Amino acid sequence: MHVLVLGAGQLARMMSLAGAPLNIEISAFDVGSKNIVHPLTQAILGNGLDTAIERADVITAEFEHIPHDVLEVCERSGKFLPTTKAIKAGGDRRLEKALLDDASVKNAKYYEINSREDFDAAIAHVGLPMVLKSTLGGYDGKGQWRLKTLDNVEATWTEMAECIAATDNQAIVAEEFVPFDREVSLVGARGANGEIQVYPLAENVHTDGVLSLSTAIDDIELQEQAKTMFTAIAERLNYVGVLALEFFDVQGSLLVNEIAPRVHNSGHWTQQGAETCQFENHLRAVCGMPLGSTKLIRPTAMINILGEDTLPEAILAQGGCHVHWYGKEKRAGRKMGHINVSADYNAELQRTLCSLANILDKQAYPAVHEFAEQLK
Ligand code: ATP
Ligand code: MG
Numbered sequence: 001m002h003v004l005v006l007g008a009g010q011l012a013r014m015m016s017l018a019g020a021p022l023n024i025e026i027s028a029f030d031v032g033s034k035n036i037v038h039p040l041t042q043a044i045l046g047n048g049l050d051t052a053i054e055r056a057d058v059i060t061a062e063f064e065h066i067p068h069d070v071l072e073v074c075e076r077s078g079k080f081l082p083t084t085k086a087i088k089a090g091g092d093r094r095l096e097k098a099l100l101d102d103a104s105v106k107n108a109k110y111y112e113i114n115s116r117e118d119f120d121a122a123i124a125h126v127g128l129p130m131v132l133k134s135t136l137g138g139y140d141g142k143g144q145w146r147l148k149t150l151d152n153v154e155a156t157w158t159e160m161a162e163c164i165a166a167t168d169n170q171a172i173v174a175e176e177f178v179p180f181d182r183e184v185s186l187v188g189a190r191g192a193n194g195e196i197q198v199y200p201l202a203e204n205v206h207t208d209g210v211l212s213l214s215t216a217i218d219d220i221e222l223q224e225q226a227k228t229m230f231t232a233i234a235e236r237l238n239y240v241g242v243l244a245l246e247f248f249d250v251q252g253s254l255l256v257n258e259i260a261p262r263v264h265n266s267g268h269w270t271q272q273g274a275e276t277c278q279f280e281n282h283l284r285a286v287c288g289m290p291l292g293s294t295k296l297i298r299p300t301a302m303i304n305i306l307g308e309d310t311l312p313e314a315i316l317a318q319g320g321c322h323v324h325w326y327g328k329e330k331r332a333g334r335k336m337g338h339i340n341v342s343a344d345y346n347a348e349l350q351r352t353l354c355s356l357a358n359i360l361d362k363q364a365y366p367a368v369h370e371f372a373e374q375l376k
Contacts, residue, residue, distance in 0.1 A: 001287050004052050004079075005039065006070065007031060007062035010326035010335065011263050011279075012039040014271075015062070018279035024287060027052060031066060040327070053077050060241060060286045062262055064090030065137060081286040082241040086261040089237070093135040093173045093258075100256055103232040107256045108248075113172040114164070119157055122174035123150075129177040132156065134163050136170050141209020146177070178255060180248035184217070186226040187244045187267035189281040190234040192288040197281070198227050199274055199294045202266045204246075205367045207306075210333065212367035214266040215301040215349075216273050225254045233259065242267070242282035265304070265335070272322050272340040273300025298342040299349045303356070303368055305337040314359045315339060320352050350375060 001024045005012040008028035016026040016039040028039040029049060036045045036052045045052075053059065053073065059080045064087050071087060074080040089095040100107040111122035113132070123130070128150070134143035143163065145156050164170045183206065188198030201223055205213040226247060233256075234243055244264030246257040267278035276284075276292025284291055305311070309330040315321050325337040341356065343349035357365075357372035 001025070001057050002027070002055060003283060003286065004029060004036075004056035004059045005062050006059065006066050006074065008037050008039060008042065009062060010328070010337075011062035013326060014268075014324070015263070015279045015283060016040055018271075018277055019283045022280070022283065022287075022289075024283050027056075028062075029070070031070070042327075049073070053079070058286045060282070061087055064088075064261055065139070066091070082239045082243070082261055083237055086237045086239055086243070090259055090261040091136065093133055093138070094171065096259060097173065099233065099236065099259070103229075103236045105229045105232055105256050106254070108175040108178050110176070111174045113160070113174055116157060116161075119153070119160070119174075123147075123153070126174050126176045131175045131177055132160060133173050133175065134167075134170060135173055136167055141206070144209070178248045178250060178257075180250050180255075182249045183246065183257070184222065184226070184249055184254070185214075185244055185246045185264065185266040186223075186230050187242060187264050187270070187278050188227070188230050188234070188294070189242045189278075189285045189291050190239045191285050191291045192240050194235075195291055196227075196231055196234060197291045197294045198223075198230055199267060199270055199278070200296050201226055202269060204266050205370075207366055208333075210304070210306060210335075211265050212304050212306065212365070213301060213371065214269060214304075216269055216296055216299065218296075221252065222249065222254060229254065229256060237261075241285045242278050265338075266302075268324070268338050269300040269302040269340055270294075271324065272342045273298050298344065299346045300340055300342040301349060301353060303339045303341065303360075303365060304335060305339065306364070307332045307334055307336065308364050309336055311339075312359050315356070318352065318356065318359070320349075321356075 005028045008030040012028040059074045071084045075084045089099045111125045129148045132145040183204045184201045190196050200216045202214045203217045242263045244260040247254040263278045270277040275295045320342045322340045354372040357369050362369045
């Protein structure tokens with residue numbers, strides 16, 4: 001099987017690594033340069049998008065911000081999965097909110113803003129404090145504002161108006177501020193035959209809007225709620241592939257924050273912690289194969305490596321630690337790789353995370369240090 005992935009970042013890279021044992025070969029479309037590249041070496045493969053579409057058995061995507069003209073040619077080929085509707089919903093908060101409402105899935109109260117008058121209406125409808133998010137192009141907390149008091153309305157509007165003017169079809173979605181206890185996410189897969197398998201929920205810690213620590217958790221009650229919402233959304237979209245849902249946990253009740261129509265950073269732990277990792281399951285689904293088991297095999301946490309291109313050697317010497325680099329050039333805050341930390345028991349995993357706090361720098365890995373502090 002030959003799979004063409006739209007996007008040539010770390011997610012395409014890890015799909016390629018997971019696909020090799022199944023004889024699934026991956027090439028990647030770099031949306032920036034418009035080149036078809038090898039997902040591991042980034043070497044240009046010399047044929048353009050049209051030829052690559054023709055050669056591919058299946059086309060899929062590793063991210064949702066794909067130019068619509070590219071999506072359309074892929075869709076016309078009849079080979080694109082999960083569906084363009086799902087990709088567009090993941091890339092536009094207006095469509096995402098409409099999808100959640102259509103699927104009767106709980107989400108934060110919201111209001112769409114296109115003008116200064118809409119902003120006033122949003123404040124009346126949603127109330128303060130509120131979170132304001134650009135509808136297009138947002139990721140890792142970028143393109144967001146927080147409005148706590150009416151004093152800041154004009155200054156916030158100036159920035160929002162600039163953002164709206166800068167991009168065609170851009171708008172802002174105002175959301176009520178959700179006083180969540182924690183953030184969790186569910187990664188799961190829906191096969192071509194409609195079969196659904198979900199992984200255990202992951203609890204996620206963000207640092208400055210970017211995921212920093214993600215740990216698989218065992219919570220039967222929350223898992224059930226999350227799976228019901230996952231099924232409603234995946235079936236509504238007639239989805240095929242891996243889909244991730246981010247939730248706010250408010251006193252044991254889940255609200256969907258956003259959806260990601262792809263493999264997800266909070267599912268990287270599955271490479272060591274689950275019987276079949278999310279990358280393999282995405283490929284199995286889009287290639288029409290049976291899904292692999294999503295069962296937890298070892299308690300596992302994932303630590304993101306942000307803006308660093310080296311690690312103390314002691315990490316590799318530490319039992320249960322697996323390092324995954326993405327081969328990217330170092331830039332401040334950039335996702336450069338991750339460390340999966342596994343153990344036989346939860347208590348042992350906690351102990352290992354605490355010992356990692358002694359090895360990893362506090363500035364670069366604040367979430368690991370906070371975790372260790374809380375256990376003291
Ligand atoms: P991602 O990298 O996950 O794609 P993103 O930039 O698309 O991030 P969100 O996930 O919507 O944005 O928001 C980033 C973070 O901001 C959330 O993980 C959460 O911590 C916080 N946040 C977002 N919306 C709300 C809300 N309505 N109430 C409270 N906190 C929020
Ligand atoms: Mg998010």
